[in-house]
Amino acid sequence: MQKIAIVGAGRVGEAAAQFIAQNDMAREIAMLDVREGAAEGCALDIQETAPLFKFDTRLSGSTDPAILRDAGIIVVTAGIPRKPGMSRSDVLDTNVRIIDEIVDNIMRYAPDAILLFVSNPVDVLTWRAWKRSGLPRERVIGQAGVLDSSRMAAFVALETGLCSCDINAMVLGGHGDSMVPMLRYTTINGIPVDKFLDAQALERIVTRTRGGGAEVLALRKNSSAYDAPGAAVAQMVEAIVTDRKRVLPSVAILQGEYGYPDGAMGVPCVLGKNGLERIVELDLNPSETAMFKHSMESVLADIARLH
Numbered sequence: 001m002q003k004i005a006i007v008g009a010g011r012v013g014e015a016a017a018q019f020i021a022q023n024d025m026a027r028e029i030a031m032l033d034v035r036e037g038a039a040e041g042c043a044l045d046i047q048e049t050a051p052l053f054k055f056d057t058r059l060s061g062s063t064d065p066a067i068l069r070d071a072g073i074i075v076v077t078a079g080i081p082r083k084p085g086m087s088r089s090d091v092l093d094t095n096v097r098i099i100d101e102i103v104d105n106i107m108r109y110a111p112d113a114i115l116l117f118v119s120n121p122v123d124v125l126t127w128r129a130w131k132r133s134g135l136p137r138e139r140v141i142g143q144a145g146v147l148d149s150s151r152m153a154a155f156v157a158l159e160t161g162l163c164s165c166d167i168n169a170m171v172l173g174g175h176g177d178s179m180v181p182m183l184r185y186t187t188i189n190g191i192p193v194d195k196f197l198d199a200q201a202l203e204r205i206v207t208r209t210r211g212g213g214a215e216v217l218a219l220r221k222n223s224s225a226y227d228a229p230g231a232a233v234a235q236m237v238e239a240i241v242t243d244r245k246r247v248l249p250s251v252a253i254l255q256g257e258y259g260y261p262d263g264a265m266g267v268p269c270v271l272g273k274n275g276l277e278r279i280v281e282l283d284l285n286p287s288e289t290a291m292f293k294h295s296m297e298s299v300l301a302d303i304a305r306l307h
Contacts, residue, residue, distance in 0.1 A: 001026045001241045005071035005110070007102050008078030009033035009042040009061060011223060012118055015230025016075055016237075018046050022053040023234065025241045031061040032068060033078070039063065065105035071113050073240060074106055075233055076129075079119035081224050092121055092302055099125050103132045114240060114275040117142040117251070118233060123174045124302040126251045127264035137253035138276045144175030145249020145266040147232040151212040152181055155205045160196050162188055171209065171249060172266050172282075173295030179266070180291045181206045185282070236271060243273035247280060257281055258292065263300050265292075 004026040006013045010033075017029055029046075033039040039061025047059045060067065068074060079095035099119060106113060115135070117126045126142035133140065148171035157164040166189040173180035183202055186193045194202065208215065216225040239246040250269040254260045257279045258267065268280035284292060 001072045003028040003030060003071045004237065004241075005030040005032065005068045005074045005113075007032045007068070007074060007076045008119070009035070009039040010077060010081070011226035012229045012233075013075070013077040014042045014046070015226045016077065016118075016233040017042065017059065017230075018049070019230055019234035020237055021046055021057040021059060022049070022055050023238065024055050024057060025234075025237055026057060026072075029057055029059045030067045030071060031059065032063070032065060033061065034063060036063060066109055068106060068109040068113075071110045073116060073237055074110060074113045075116045075118065075237065076102055077118045077233075078102060079125075081120075092124060092305065095119055095121075095125060096128055096306060099129055100132060103129050107133055114139045115141070116233065116236060118229060121174075121176065121299075121302060123251050123264045123266070123299045124306070127253060127299075127303055128306060130253050130264070137255065138274055140253065141236075141269070141271075141276050142175075142251025142264065142266075143229070143233050143236055144179075144251050145171050145268075146235055147229050148175065148179055148181075148209060148212065148266070149249055150228060150232060152186065152205060152209040155208050155212075156186065156188070156193060156197070159201050159205060160188070162196070167193075170268070172268070173292055174299045175251070175266060176295075176298065177210050178291070178295040178298045179210055180288060180295055181209050182282075182288065184285075184288075239271040240273060240275060245270055245272045245277065250276070252276055252279055254279075258284075258296075260296060263296060263303060265296055265299060 009031050031039040031043050043059035043061035122142040122144050130140040149169045152169040153167040156167050170182040170185040270277040
C-alpha cells in the first residue's frame with residue numbers, strides 16, 4: 001500500500017506504527033496528533049530504526065489533518081486513555097467528541113480509506129464512526145478480538161507451559177468485561193484446550209482474559225497496554241494490505257448477523273483488500289448465546305447514550 005495514516009501518536013499509535021513500518025506494509029506512514037511535535041517526534045524516532053530493522057517506509061507527522069490525504073488505511077487510536085478503576089465506557093463521552101472531529105477530517109481528506117478504530121469504547125465508537133461517515137460497513141471496523149484472543153492464547157500458554165505458536169484462541173463480544181471467550185473454539189495444535197486444562201484452570205483464563213487490559217493498567221499505573229494492542233493492529237492491517245482473507249475476530253457493524261439488525265460487536269470476520277469481506281456466523285450454544293446477548297446489550301446501552 002502506498003500510504004497508511006495513524007491518528008493519535010500516543011503509545012498505541014506509536015507501537016502500531018513501529019510494527020507496520022518494520023514489516024514494510026506501506027511506502028509511507030503519516031501520523032496525526034493534536035499535540036504540537038508529538039506526531040513529528042514519534043515519526044522521526046521510528047524512522048531512525050529503519051537501518052536497524054532494514055525497512056524503507058518513510059514516516060512523517062503533523063498536527064494538520066491534511067496529512068491524512070489519500071491514505072488507503074487510517075488507524076484511529078486517539079482519545080483519552082483509561083485510568084485505574086475506569087471502565088472503557090467511562091471515557092465514552094469525551095472520546096465520542098474526539099472521534100466525530102476525526103471522522104469529519106477523514107471524509108474531507110481521505111474519503112476512500114478503510115477505517116480501523118482502536119479508541120475505547122471501541123465497539124461504540126466504531127458504530128458511531130460508521131453512522132457519521134456514511135461509509136459502507138465493509139470500510140469501518142474495530143480492533144478488539146485480535147488483542148483479546150492473543151491475550152487468551154498467552155494465558156493458555158502460561159497455564160500449560162506449551163508453545164504459544166500452537167495455540168489458537170477465539171474471543172467474541174464487546175471489548176470489555178462482558179467479552180465472550182470461546183473455549184470450544186480454542187485449540188492447541190488443533191486439539192481442544194479442555195484436553196490439557198481442567199475447568200478451574202479454564203475459568204482462571206477466562207477471568208484473566210476479561211480483565212487483561214485492566215491488569216496491565218493496574219500494574220503500570222501510569223499507562224495502559226500498548227505493545228499488544230499495537231501488534232494486534234498490525235496483524236489486521238497486514239491482512240488488508242496483502243489481501244490474505246484472514247479470519248480474525250474484529251468489531252463489525254451487524255446487519256442481521258447473530259440475530260441483531262444493528263449495533264457493533266466483535267465477531268469472526270474475513271479481512272482482505274476491501275476491509276471487512278464477510279462475517280462468519282458461529283453456532284452458539286445456550287451459554288454462549290446468553291453471554292453474547294449480555295455483551296451486546298452493554299454495547300447497545302452505550303449506543304443509546306449517543307442518541
